[in-house]
Amino acid sequence: MLSHTRKNKILEILKRHKQIxxxxxxxxxxxxGATIRNDLTQLEEKGLIKRIHGGAVLPERESKNSFRSFHKRSEKNVEEKKAIGKVAKNYIENGQTIILDASSTVLYLLPYLTQYEKLTVITNxxxxxxxxxxxxxxxxxxxxxxVRPKSGSVEGLIGSCMLNDISANLMITSAHGFNVKNGxxxxxxxxxxxxxxxxxKSDRLIAVLDHTKIGHTSAAQFASSSEIDLLITDSQINDKDLKEIKDSGIEIIIGK
Structure with a gap:
């Protein structure tokens, strides 16, 4: 079993049992045991678990945040997500093929898509x-x-295989966390x-992140900072994070 698969299994077990x-x-x-202890150490360094004597538990903040249902997440930072969606719509054109992730932030972009024609929308x-x-x-x-019931997302090799024959003009995605170093x-x-x-499979990548996602990192990277063509956030971003992003050369727009 590959290391990243094993770690994900550990998180899934903890999600069910809270302690193992x-x-x-x-x-x-x-x-x-040495392999498990090494995995637990790495997961704890990422803040995804908490080590205890003889095992591990799911941190309180993970049980409340990382695995909260899609609808509960969609009700957080609503005005910020609306502002982000309003900006993101300006980068879509008629006839495009766009990839959208399963995030609650992307959900607030969808009402604006109706102004476009002949879009192909690919999503998990x-x-x-x-x-x-x-x-x-x-x-x-x-x-x-x-299917992951709580998040409403679809994952796995079937989706990856479907993407093999697809070319998209644009991907719009959120993330659990972002900083310049880890993407x-x-x-x-x-x-x-x-x-x-x-x-x-996308020609262009737009990251849509409310301010609570910026300055944090999660378990694994899916895009480096250099792969991001545009980052859209809200006006609550702090000055330190804003300066770091600008200094890195990433184009950033603040939705208001």
């Missing part, structure tokens, strides 16, 4: 696809794979692999 012993992880994953977001299902002038493609990051390793493929 090192010995139990050894049994479930069929690896040595179930709620995104449902929101656009009645747009007769659009081709809406929902990538196949394993766009997420905590789910399977979704990260799918997003890497989405980035690869």
């Amino acid at each position: 012993s090192t010995q139990e992880l050894e049994k479930q994953l069929s690896v040595s 977001g179930i709620y995104t696809a449902l929101e656009l299902k009645n747009e007769e002038d659009f081709n809406v493609i929902l990538l196949g794979g394993i 766009l990051t997420d905590f789910n390793f399977y979704e990260v692999e799918l997003k890497k493929k989405m980035v690869e």
Whole structure:
């Protein structure tokens, strides 16, 4: 089992049980104690778990934030997400093929898409696809794979294979975290692999991130800072983060 797959399994186990012993992880994953301890150390360094004597627990903030349902997430920072969506719409053109991730931030872009014609929209977001299902002038493609019920996203190799024969003009995506050093990051390793493929198949990458996502990092990178063509955020971004992004050469626009 690959390292990133094993770590994701650990997170999935903790999501279900909240606490697990090192010995139990050894049994479930069929690896040595040294390997498990190394994985737990790396996950703790990322802030995704908390080590305890003989095992690990899911941090309180992870159980409340990383795995909160899609609808609860979509109700956070609503005005900021609306402002971001209003800016992002200006970078879409009639007839384009665009890739959208399953984020709640992208959901606030969707009402603006109706002003465009003949769009092909490719997404791993179930709620995104449902929101656009009645747009007769659009081709809406929902990538196949394993459904994550709480987030409403689809992940896995099936979606990656579908993307092999697709070329997109533009990808618009959010992330669990972003900083200049680590780029766009997420905590789910399977979704990260799918997003890497989405980035690869897109001519242009726009990151839509409310201020709470900036200055933080998660478990794995799906796009480096150099791959981002445009970053759109809201007016609550702090001066330090804004300066760091500008100094890095990333084009940034603040939605108001």
